[in-house]
Structures are given as structure tokens and as C-alpha cells.
Amino acid sequence: MKMADSKKSVKYRAAEALKTALHQVSQIKLKSIEFDSPRPDLKVDILAYVDVHGKNHTLVCKVGSSSQPEHVRVALKELQALEFSEEATPVVIAPYFSEESEALCRESKAGFLDLEGNAQLELGEVFIRKRCLAPERSRSVSSETGRDGEEQLAASRFGPNQVAAPPRAQELRA
Numbered sequence: 001m002k003m004a005d006s007k008k009s010v011k012y013r014a015a016e017a018l019k020t021a022l023h024q025v026s027q028i029k030l031k032s033i034e035f036d037s038p039r040p041d042l043k044v045d046i047l048a049y050v051d052v053h054g055k056n057h058t059l060v061c062k063v064g065s066s067s068q069p070e071h072v073r074v075a076l077k078e079l080q081a082l083e084f085s086e087e088a089t090p091v092v093i094a095p096y097f098s099e100e101s102e103a104l105c106r107e108s109k110a111g112f113l114d115l116e117g118n119a120q121l122e123l124g125e126v127f128i129r130k131r132c133l134a135p136e137r138s139r140s141v142s143s144e145t146g147r148d149g150e151e152q153l154a155a156s157r158f159g160p161n162q163v164a165a166p167p168r169a170q171e172l173r174a
Contacts, residue, residue: 011035011045013115014063014093018048021119027126028052043078046093052123058088059111059121067094067114072101076108089123 015033022028029051037044046061060082062075072092079090091111094101097118105112111121117132 010065011063014061014113015046015048017113017115017117018046018059018061018091018093020117021113021121021128021130022048022050024130025126025128028123031056042082044082050123052126055124056087057123058085059091059123060084060088061091061093061113064092064094067096067098067101069098069100069104072097072104076104076110079110080108087124089121091121 015035019030019033022030031049031051033049034047035045037047044060045063046059048059048061050057050059060079062079064071064075072094075092075094076090079092082090084090089111090108091113092105093113093115095115097105097112097114102112102118102120105120111119113119113121117130119128119130121128
């Protein structure tokens with residue numbers, strides 16, 4: 001039961017991340033999102049129906065709980081086994097994509113989206129490429145110090161009570 005609830009939670013988080021990415025582009029109108037496939041032979045987790053410049057388009061999504069390249073390969077093979085119309089885009093959604101996992105998706109001509117906010121989706125004439133500077137997990141609050149990851153990184157470089165000073169003119173010349 002807990003496993004099923006966990007998988008549903010990941011699907012809902014994935015759907016929210018997908019909605020967020022799509023709503024950031026004014027030319028894309030989200031019509032609906034369906035969980036699980038309408039047909040038993042179509043093994044997908046999310047189907048998103050959108051309007052792009054007046055043309056219907058479908059995002060066929062596999063949601064994974066792992067971003068490991070071997071898991072991404074499996075998801076891509078499952079998506080490749082399905083027959084798509086021209087108006088459909090296969091998409092893999094996972095918690096975070098490494099550069100290797102992103103490359104696997106690009107090679108397979110599949111879109112990707114992660115729960116950190118990174119995305120690459122091609123919807124007909126619209127191409128979305130979104131890159132976050134730092135994964136959210138590095139900004140998560142530490143239970144030990146109560147400071148976020150970026151503050152911890154700065155504190156580890158300069159000491160807990162030091163502030164980074166601007167470089168001196170002589171340091172700039174070096």
C-alpha cells in the first residue's frame with residue numbers, strides 16, 4: 001500500500017512539474033492531464049494534452065523514481081515500443097537528470113523533465129529548454145545547522161563567522 005501511495009505521489013509531483021514548465025510558455029495551452037493510460041496496452045504514467053499555436057499535441061510521459069541512466073534507458077525503451085502520431089512527444093520525468101541521462105533522452109529524441117526544474121521539450125514549433133543553476137537538494141535545509149545548502153557551502157569556505165571580502169586590486173592583477 002505504501003509503495004502504491006509513493007508512486008502516486010511521484011506521479012502527482014511529476015504532473016505539477018510538467019504543468020509548471022508548460023505554463024511558462026504563453027504559446028502552450030494545457031488542455032488536460034490524465035494519469036495512467038486510457039488503454040491497457042498503452043503503458044504510460046501521464047498523458048498531457050496541449051494546444052500549441054492552435055494545433056493539438058500530446059505528451060506521453062513515463063515517470064521514474066530514479067534518475068540513474070540505466071533506469072532512464074528502460075523508460076526510453078518502453079516509450080520507443082509505443083507507436084506515436086506526429087503530434088505526440090515522448091517524455092521521461094524523474095527526480096533529477098544527470099548530463100548522461102539528459103544525453104540519452106536527446107539521442108532518443110525524447111523530452112525530459114525533472115523535479116528540480118530542468119526540462120527539454122519539443123512541441124512542434126515550440127522548444128522548451130530550462131536549466132536550473134543548482135539542484136534544489138543542494139538548497140535543502142540541513143537538520144544539523146538549520147542553514148540552507150548554499151549558506152553551508154559559503155560557511156565551509158570562509159568559516160562560520162567570516163564573510164567573503166571583495167578581491168583586492170593586487171589580487172585582480174595576478
